[in-house]
Amino acid sequence: MTMPIRFGSPVTARRLAAAIGLSALVATSAQAQDIPMPAEDAGLHAQLPEAMRDRGTIRVVSTFGYAPQQFYGEDGVTPEGFSVDLAKALGAVAGVQVEFTNASFDSLIPGLDARRFDMAIAAMSATEERGAKVNFVIYEKAGAQLLVAGGNPKKIGGLQDLCGLTVASLKGSLHNQVIEQVSAKCVDQGKQPVRLDTYDNSDSVYQSLLTGRTDANYRDASPLIHVAKMSEGRLEVVGPEYPDHPYGIAIAGDNADFAKVIAAALDVVIKDGTYQAVLDKWGLGNLSVESAVLTPIGSPASAYPTPPSAIGIAFGQ
Structure with missing residues (x-):
């Protein structure tokens, strides 16, 4: 077994990233690593954009190094985490594979706008401000x-x-x-x-x-x-x-039909138990949502769940 890196010794950012990834794997080693993927829904597959069906993949962008949501495994290249397993399950329902790209958080929405990626699953808070640029499918409490x-x-x-x-x-x-x-x-x-x-x-x-x-x-x-x-x-x-704010899967504003497919696919994996199994695998079982909520681009503030003010709580107002 690879020995864990001691935080008491000097570490580079790369070695720290490796330590985080290794720990996440160790923490879940006693849990089932392979959760059965749901069956393809032929109707949803037919609703995918033609280019995506022809390509056979959904291009997913995320911010790896954010365990247990998304990170690289012990080998430094294998995507792991809740976001990864959820994306794979959604892809299975839609009848296509998923491929992952790592990017900085502030580049995610521009990358969607440029159509370099099809969707972002990166523990991104779904807000009206961001929703002015993207469609959101809310999938996790936070x-x-x-x-x-x-x-x-x-x-x-x-x-x-x-x-x-x-x-x-x-x-x-x-x-x-x-x-x-x-x-x-x-x-x-x-x-x-x-x-x-x-x-x-x-x-x-x-x-x-x-x-x-x-x-x-x-x-x-x-x-x-x-x-x-x-x-x-x-x-x-x-x-x-x-x-x-809860997390949302972000999808380019001009890709509304695909956002509807992902919202429907999320409802499928919620109903068949795959969603809860993946949450439980990564110790996030208490953060589940009851159903997918699609907020199309430009939705009003009332469409987004609004949590109590952290400032008000901290400063007694």
Whole structure:
């Protein structure tokens, strides 16, 4: 067995990524790795865009290095995670294969617009702002928390304690808006603003915490809980879990017919139990949705689930 990388020793972003991927595999080794794929739905296959049927594949883009949602396995090249298994199940229902591409988070929607990819499954929060550019198929509930260095040296208990500190985040993340709102609240209270440092990938975010360049990371709870568990105490999750926007599969705005196929395919795998089995495999069973929700491009704000304000919770408003 390959020995895990110790977080106490200097690691590069690449070695850290390998450690995260390996840990995710080890964490699920006792679970069934091969979940039976659902049967093809001939009617849905016929509704796929002709070019996609001819190609025989759905081109999926994601942000690998975000376990347990999506990451590369021990070999550094095999896609793993909930997003990967779900995409494969949706492809099986539609009667085509899926192929995966890794990209930075802020390049996902432009890549869809340019038709380099057919859909993005990347733990992307479905919001009205993003929905002005893409169709969304909502597929998973979400919450957000804070990740800090082990021992919590800055004594961070929640968003309200970030004043004067440096927060690491991904470029293009919706959580950056939350941190900007926190910073504004800090200034209103006569405190120092929050400094936001953004990175291209999750491994760089974790590395910034390990090396002390940043003090906290605020984002989806599931990957933070995962990386904290495998970090041997070098990282930890603190504070409450704040309500957050659910995740959506993003599909180009001018590809509405394909979005309808994916929404119908998601309903199929929800009803036949494949969806819950995949969630359970990756320890995400409590984040299931009851049915697929399609929000076409340009849908009004009322079409998107609106969680309670994390700012209001943190600052008592």
